[in-house]
Amino acid sequence: MKIGEVAKLSGVSIRTVDYYTNCGLLAVERSQANYRLYPDTVLHTLDRIQLLKKQRMSIAEIQEVLKASDMGEAEELIEDVIEEFNCLQRKITYLEEQLKDAPAHVKLQISKTLENKMVAIATLLALL
Template sequence: MGKSLFRIGQVAKLSGLTPRTIDYYTQHNLLRVQRSSSNYRLYSEEALLTLEKIKKLKNKGMSLKEIKKDLHSEEASVVAIREIEDRITDIHERIESLNELPEAEKQRVCNMLETKLTKTLTKLSEL
């Protein structure tokens, strides 16, 4: 998604929620907010997606405490996935550099990288 930022009134119109509800969710750390130089609250497009998820979870009967836990665990999973993707990128870069090494050294590095990749994938499967 883009980098559009919306004031609370715009978010209310787009989400179908009241500014008071959005403010409540913001105060309870369910939504991330930025402040403009004029001190307006600015919400990203991601906040709109989060509001949709909150509405769906509330319709399923979840409490705000449960919703907050769900949102934060999802956020932690996203961070972990990004870290794993970074590790995989690093491994691919190392593999590319193997072409310059003698064959025995290539095999040793490949084995080491395979071990690291296996550990990383195991961590991912535990999420």
Template structure:
């Protein structure tokens, strides 16, 4: 069990962030007899998951909903955090590769560019569609 300051330091966030997340119900402290708040070790992992979900541009309310779902399946939380972090690393790598590709494409004519990038465009569309479905619905269906 950690005091608020200890948890904040271990998680790399401010005490104010811990307070705010507690008020929103994202973190659940245990109260001592003297009314001090203590946070269980799982709070560090929960803060990592909150951070990963924030990086996906989810609102704190959406994060709260997802945490409630995960809470019903606690064994899945670690796996979810790991997979989200892995996907973030992969997407960063893809962005870097695309930036390296941009100057090379300038050496081609328009027809060559279309021919070379068509498979990327199709895969990108499929990936975007899949991500949209996983992260909250299908944006292509009204």
């Protein structure tokens, strides 16, 4: 596909496609007439880039994720982590409901118990 078709099908501008190409995020080949030709997989890659940008990742971080995804490991790991976070969110919501009327000293004790775990979670988020 030529750059205009990629832009049209993906919903991003030609300038954005060009920028991602220059950053090394998108694979491209040149035709004999020196047109940039993109493989069909570029649309999936653009979707992933947009998703990662919504997560406030930098271009360098996106490059690392895409590189790791090429190896097939990162994507599965990210899905597992997201699933774990969703599970934790449900547990937190349940705990909040249970503690709504609990005395302050019970809340403080639970807070201290969970503090170290929260540091570990924050560290993991920083790595992502």
